[in-house]
Amino acid sequence: MNDLVSALALPALWSGSEPGRVVETFLDALVGMLDLDFLYVQVRIGSIGIPIEALKTAQSYGASHSPKQIRQALDPLFGEGVQRRITKSSVTLGDKEVSIYPLQMGAEGEVGLIVAGSGRSGFPEQTERLVLSVAANQAAIGLLHALRVDEQKRSASEVGLRVAERTRELVETNSEMEIQVGILQHLPVSAWTLTPDGTPDFVNRVWLEFSGQTLDFVRSHPEAWMTAIHPEDRERAGKSFWEAVQSGQGFAIETRSLRAQDGSYRWHLNQAVVLRDSQGNVLKYVGTTTDIDDQKRAEKLRASEEELRQILNSIPGQVCTLNPAGLIELANQPLTEYFGMTVEQLNMWEGDNGSVHPEDLPRVIAKFTHAMTTGTSYDIEVRYRRADGVYRWFQFHTLPVKDTQGAIIRWYCLIVDIEDRKRAEEAVQAGTRNLDLIINTIPMLAWSTGPDGFVEFLNQRWLDYAGMSAEEGAGWGWAAAIHPEDAKRLLNYWQAAMVSGTDVDVEARMRRFDGVYRWFLFRANPLRDDAGNILKWYGTNTDIDDRKRAEEALRLRELNLLQITETIPEMLWSATPDGAIDYCNGRLLEYTGFSHEDIMSDGWMKLLYPDDVGPAAETWKSCVESGTSYRVEVRTIHAADQTYRWCVTSALPLHDDDGHILKWHGTVVDMHDWKQAQEELRNTQSELARMMRVMTMGQLTASIAHEVSQPLSGIINNAGTCLRMLNSDPPNVDGARETTQRTIRDGHRATDVITRLRTLYSTKQINIESVDMNEATREVVALLLGELQKDGVSLQLQLSENLPRVMGDRVQLQQVILNLLRNASDAMTIVDDRPRQLIIHTDADGDLVRVSIQDSGVGFDPEMKHRLFQSFFTTKEEGMGIGLSVSRSIVEAHHGQLWAARNDGPGSTFAFSIPCCHDSQ
Numbered sequence: 001m002n003d004l005v006s007a008l009a010l011p012a013l014w015s016g017s018e019p020g021r022v023v024e025t026f027l028d029a030l031v032g033m034l035d036l037d038f039l040y041v042q043v044r045i046g047s048i049g050i051p052i053e054a055l056k057t058a059q060s061y062g063a064s065h066s067p068k069q070i071r072q073a074l075d076p077l078f079g080e081g082v083q084r085r086i087t088k089s090s091v092t093l094g095d096k097e098v099s100i101y102p103l104q105m106g107a108e109g110e111v112g113l114i115v116a117g118s119g120r121s122g123f124p125e126q127t128e129r130l131v132l133s134v135a136a137n138q139a140a141i142g143l144l145h146a147l148r149v150d151e152q153k154r155s156a157s158e159v160g161l162r163v164a165e166r167t168r169e170l171v172e173t174n175s176e177m178e179i180q181v182g183i184l185q186h187l188p189v190s191a192w193t194l195t196p197d198g199t200p201d202f203v204n205r206v207w208l209e210f211s212g213q214t215l216d217f218v219r220s221h222p223e224a225w226m227t228a229i230h231p232e233d234r235e236r237a238g239k240s241f242w243e244a245v246q247s248g249q250g251f252a253i254e255t256r257s258l259r260a261q262d263g264s265y266r267w268h269l270n271q272a273v274v275l276r277d278s279q280g281n282v283l284k285y286v287g288t289t290t291d292i293d294d295q296k297r298a299e300k301l302r303a304s305e306e307e308l309r310q311i312l313n314s315i316p317g318q319v320c321t322l323n324p325a326g327l328i329e330l331a332n333q334p335l336t337e338y339f340g341m342t343v344e345q346l347n348m349w350e351g352d353n354g355s356v357h358p359e360d361l362p363r364v365i366a367k368f369t370h371a372m373t374t375g376t377s378y379d380i381e382v383r384y385r386r387a388d389g390v391y392r393w394f395q396f397h398t399l400p401v402k403d404t405q406g407a408i409i410r411w412y413c414l415i416v417d418i419e420d421r422k423r424a425e426e427a428v429q430a431g432t433r434n435l436d437l438i439i440n441t442i443p444m445l446a447w448s449t450g451p452d453g454f455v456e457f458l459n460q461r462w463l464d465y466a467g468m469s470a471e472e473g474a475g476w477g478w479a480a481a482i483h484p485e486d487a488k489r490l491l492n493y494w495q496a497a498m499v500s501g502t503d504v505d506v507e508a509r510m511r512r513f514d515g516v517y518r519w520f521l522f523r524a525n526p527l528r529d530d531a532g533n534i535l536k537w538y539g540t541n542t543d544i545d546d547r548k549r550a551e552e553a554l555r556l557r558e559l560n561l562l563q564i565t566e567t568i569p570e571m572l573w574s575a576t577p578d579g580a581i582d583y584c585n586g587r588l589l590e591y592t593g594f595s596h597e598d599i600m601s602d603g604w605m606k607l608l609y610p611d612d613v614g615p616a617a618e619t620w621k622s623c624v625e626s627g628t629s630y631r632v633e634v635r636t637i638h639a640a641d642q643t644y645r646w647c648v649t650s651a652l653p654l655h656d657d658d659g660h661i662l663k664w665h666g667t668v669v670d671m672h673d674w675k676q677a678q679e680e681l682r683n684t685q686s687e688l689a690r691m692m693r694v695m696t697m698g699q700l701t702a703s704i705a706h707e708v709s710q711p712l713s714g715i716i717n718n719a720g721t722c723l724r725m726l727n728s729d730p731p732n733v734d735g736a737r738e739t740t741q742r743t744i745r746d747g748h749r750a751t752d753v754i755t756r757l758r759t760l761y762s763t764k765q766i767n768i769e770s771v772d773m774n775e776a777t778r779e780v781v782a783l784l785l786g787e788l789q790k791d792g793v794s795l796q797l798q799l800s801e802n803l804p805r806v807m808g809d810r811v812q813l814q815q816v817i818l819n820l821l822r823n824a825s826d827a828m829t830i831v832d833d834r835p836r837q838l839i840i841h842t843d844a845d846g847d848l849v850r851v852s853i854q855d856s857g858v859g860f861d862p863e864m865k866h867r868l869f870q871s872f873f874t875t876k877e878e879g880m881g882i883g884l885s886v887s888r889s890i891v892e893a894h895h896g897q898l899w900a901a902r903n904d905g906p907g908s909t910f911a912f913s914i915p916c917c918h919d920s921q
Contacts, residue, residue, distance in 0.1 A: 019043065019052060019146045026139045027056035034128055036118050037098065038070055043105070043112035043143060051112070065093055074115060077102070091117070099123040103132055105140040114139070130314060137310030145299060152269065152292065153252045190289035194272070196282040198222045198245040207289060212260025230256035230265050237270070248282050250274050257289070266293035320346075322398075322411035326372050335415065340387025357383035357391050364396075375400055375408050381418065392419040445520070445541035447478075451534045453498050462541065467513030483509035483517050490522070501526055501534060507548075510541065518545035571668035573604075575651070577661040579624035588668060593639025609635035609644045616649070627653055627661055636668065645672035718743040770917055771810050773842055773849050774799040780817045781840070784825075788838070793825055798841040804916040806849050808894045813914070816887045816898075820853045820910045823883065827857025827907070834906065845913060848896075852911040859908045860900070868900055887912075 023041050031039050036058065043052040055067050073091040090097045098117050101124045105111035114136055116124065124132065190207035194200055199222045203215055211228040218225050229237050233255040244251035250273045256265040272287030309330075318335035320328050327347050339346060339355055349355045356364055360382045371378045377399045383391040395416045400408045439446055445462040449455050458473045466473065466481040473481075482490055486508040497504045504524035509517040524539030571588035575581050580601045589596060592607050599606075605613050612634040623630040630651040635644035651666030722739040725732035777799065788795055806813075821838070828836040834856060841852040860868065869888045884898075891898040896914040903909055 018150070019143055022139065022142045022146050023052055023054045026135070026142070027054055030116070030132070030135055031056045031058060034116070034118075034131060035120075036116050038065075038117045040070070040074055040115040040117075041112065041139075042114075044110075069093060070117075074100075077115070101129065101132060103136040105136050105143070111140040111143055133314035134311055137314060141310070148299060149254070152295070153271075189291070190268075192218075192225075192287055192289070194245075194285035194287070196245075196248075196284070198242065198285070200225060201284075210259055210261075210291075211257065228258045230258070232256075244272070245285070248274060250285070254292070266291055267296045268292060317417075318394075318415040320413045320415075322413060324408045324410070326368065326411070329410070338386055339384070354385055357385065359383075371398060375402075381422075384415070392417060393422040394418060444543075447539050447541075449537045449539075451498075451536070453494060453537070456536075465512055466510065481511045483511065485509075497524075498534075498537075504537075504539060507544065518543055519548040520544060573599075573651075573666050573668065575664040575666070577624075577653075577663065579620060579664070591639065591668075591670075592637050594637075607636050609637075623651070624664075629653075630664075630666065633671070636670075638670075645670055646675040647671060715743050715747060767809055767811075768807055769810060770805045771808050771813060772803070772805055773813070773851055773914075774803050776810055776814050777817055777840060777842065777851065780814050780821065784818070784821055788821075788825055791825055791829065791836070793828060793836045793838050796837070796839045798839060800843040803842055804844055804849055806894075806914040807917050808914060809890075812890045813894070816890050816912060817851065817853075819883045819887050820912075823910065824853050824855035824857065827855050827859070831857055831906075844916070847916050848913040849916055850911060850913040852909055854903065854907065854909040856903075856905070856907040859902055859906065862902065865900065869898065 023043060027039050027041060030036065038055060038057040041052075041054045055070060057065065057067065057070070070093065073093055077091070089101075090099050092098075096119060098119050101116045103114050103116075105113060114132070116132055118124070188206070190210060191204045192200055192207060193202040200218045203213075203218050203225070207213070207225075208215065208218075211225075213225065213228065223238060226234055226238060226241075237253050237255045240251055240253045250271070252269065252271045254267060254269055257268045258265055269290045269292050270287065271290070272285045274285060275283045277283055309332075313333040315332060315334070318332065318338060320331040320335055323329050328343050331343050331346060336342065336346075341353070341355065345353060346355065350361075350365060364380060364382050367378055367380050370376075377397075379398075380396050382394055382396055384394050385391050395418045397414045397416070399412050401410045401412060403409050440460040442459070442461070445465060446459040447455060447462055448457045453476075455474050455476070455478055458468075458470060458478065463470060463473060466478070468477070468481065471477075479487060479491065490506060490508045493506050494504070503526075504522060506522045507519060508522060510520045511517050520541045521544045522539065522541055524537050526534040527536045527538060529535055566586050568585070569587070571591055572583075572585040573581060573588060574583040581599055581604050584596060584599050589599070592599075594603075594607065597603075602617075605617060608616060612632075616632045616634050619632050620630060622628075631648065633646060633648050636647040636649075637643075638645045647668050648671050649666060649668050651664045653661045654663045654665060656662050718739045722736045722743065725736040725739065777797070781795065781797065785795070821840075824838050828838070837856045839852075839854040841854070843850055869884045888898045891912045891914070894914050896912055898910070898912040900908060900910050
């Protein structure tokens with residue numbers, strides 16, 4: 001309501017304003033008043049050649065959307081001109097939809113349009129529509145008034161120009177002053193002249209008589225005449241006056257001036273034109289002061305009437321006024337549009353124009369006649385015909401307005417569409433009529449009782465099931481249908497529920513009309529008044545006999561399943577969907593020595609070796625959350641000898657049809673003996689690998705001797721040379737020092753050879769470390785280089801740069817490389833027709849490091865490929881067949897893979913790959 005009042009008060013801000021000022025204040029007021037994101041106005045009126053366009057955005061909204069973006073989004077809406085009717089309710093700004101509400105200004109949009117925009121959901125609401133509609137009407141009135149003022153000023157200016165022109169002609173005559181004074185003195189409006197500095201030098205009698213001022217007083221000071229101006233207009237008038245004088249321009253100022261006769265203020269239009277000489281210098285200002293008060297009042301009255309009409313047309317309902325005789329004087333637009341009739345046609349409603357439904361017409365005439373006769377207000381529901389011939393229900397409200405003597409001067413009428421309400425009422429009435437039918441047809445037994453449990457109603461299905469009449473089942477007669485074994489329990493439960501006022505939920509057997517008893521679920525809720533007192537009980541009986549039979553069958557199946565799980569020779573368990581253990585079979589309890597209660601929920605952790613609890617619990621939590629299968633190897637307490645034995649615990653989830661986990665089912669398998677066997681197997685393989693290294697040592701004896709003899713010979717020679725240099729006269733100390741350094745170098749070389757051999761053939765435990773495969777390969781090549789050269793093998797190293805490191809036992813991996821190099825060299829011993837070429841290649845393959853050894857030897861038979869890595873299989877005459885088998889075991893223990901492939905040309909390639917270290921980079 002406050003917004004509506006503010007909208008109605010807008011014309012007070014626009015008095016005497018230009019059209020542009022009207023638009024500006026309209027935008028500022030509406031954007032703040034309705035919290036709009038933006039408001040756009042386009043105006044085309046009167047003599048304005050091009051539309052006035054203006055856009056106002058909220059401060060926060062304007063920061064993210066430029067006026068240009070908003071204008072571009074609105075352009076398609078009125079491409080055919082201002083008077084085009086806009087039907088869209090939203091536009092796209094950026095990536096968001098903004099609701100808009102367009103309104104025409106003027107009856108047919110001849111004044112212009114406004115478009116309000118807001119990103120709020122549900123914009124515009126009904127009240128916002130009303131405020132926008134009233135404000136648009138007020139703006140149209142203000143703009144039309146501004147136009148009329150503009151036209152008045154222009155007309156007055158034209159009069160002033162004609163007066164000035166005539167005065168100029170008179171000035172040019174010899175008697176210019178006399179003629180000027182005579183003309184101005186006899187004009188029927190206030191006329192005056194000013195000197196170039198703005199001082200009045202002539203004022204005719206019309207102004208002097210109106211204002212009560214004297215000519216001497218007016219001439220006494222340039223602003224003396226302004227004392228007659230209304231105090232609220234004086235500052236504005238003085239500013240405009242002096243701006244015009246200082247710029248040498250004419251002016252037109254509207255002010256309220258004091259009339260001396262009665263002390264009232266009246267509106268005047270003060271206009272002046274400039275008289276100039278031939279050089280353009282100001283000679284004089286000639287002006288008139290025209291009384292426009294009657295015109296302003298007439299305009300205000302017309303504006304008020306128009307405003308009232310606009311308000312009535314904006315009301316989202318049908319409104320009209322009647323004269324004391326009951327004839328329509330004024331009808332708003334929604335009313336005439338609904339009927340499609342003029343006011344004159346509507347006044348013939350008592351005839352045969354069909355505006356009132358024929359069935360309602362006599363009743364309406366009687367009611368209307370009584371109201372006109374008695375002068376009392378009345379309400380009536382009546383069907384009115386719409387313009388398309390459809391009748392709709394309306395509520396017709398009337399209220400008489402009386403003068404001080406009590407005579408009716410006017411009737412005010414409000415006509416409200418209640419068609420939807422009438423339909424809803426009819427639906428409720430129809431629903432009430434059908435309620436009994438619905439209750440009797442619902443597929444269950446329904447009933448109601450009083451607060452004391454006395455049965456008042458049993459639906460037809462209840463009566464048909466029990467084979468009773470309504471009279472037989474009323475009161476407590478229904479209890480005869482309850483099974484004798486359940487009757488006492490049910491009645492006690494029912495009595496307790498009535499005392500406590502709690503909901504009823506109990507099962508009992510009811511006898512069918514054929515004597516068969518079936519299980520039913522009895523449910524009831526109390527109906528209470530505002531004070532909480534029970535007024536009635538409403539209940540239903542639902543047949544659950546099939547469910548009870550299914551539950552019994554399920555119970556038997558579960559019992560059978562329990563017997564099966566208790567007799568299976570495995571340790572079994574189950575858990576809820578959230579991972580809480582809810583079952584363990586007897587074998588698991590017997591194995592661990594714990595009770596069923598000890599293991600439930602998270603008690604299973606007490607079965608595990610302390611170091612295994614954390615990793616196992618973390619893995620179980622992750623599997624429960626992700627729904628993936630569970631498998632861990634943990635040490636579990638064994639009650640028989642109070643030791644921890646290795647067990648593998650596994651579980652899989654059971655899902656329903658929708659994929660939801662219903663339960664987890666798991667097993668615990670003792671793998672301790674298998675674990676020990678695996679450990680013994682690994683020890684055997686390790687010893688076998690060591691034996692292979694010892695055997696290889698014998699084969700490398702010549703190479704070792706060659707590798708060691710060279711640095712030893714160098715040591716002897718260097719020592720002799722050093723001795724001679726020291727025995728010379730004088731001693732050659734510098735030469736001896738250099739020779740000694742060479743001796744030390746050769747000693748280190750010999751030591752490195754011995755160290756590598758000792759490392760390769762040592763029996764120490766496996767040592768997992770970060771290994772550079774390029775470096776490990778070079779060390780093995782250094783051991784074999786002499787033998788390879790002796791056998792005429794040409795060796796090429798193609799080692800990848802920036803090769804990632806791997807985690808493993810350096811000695812075992814070097815043993816694999818050594819074995820593969822020895823095999824490659826042996827495969828080329830009988831090759832004489834081509835170079836004996838051996839290539840060692842390393843590279844990274846994803847998360848793996850690959851080592852490949854390619855030879856140009858005799859290769860292998862494809863049919864034997866699957867047997868190459870079997871124990872004791874060999875293609876050499878003197879081989880034992882354990883080298884490749886042990887190498888594969890070493891690689892697989894490092895989570896890698898060893899394979900062989902025939903070359904495109906002669907020879908074969910043996911390669912293995914090992915996973916990279918995660919921190920090798």
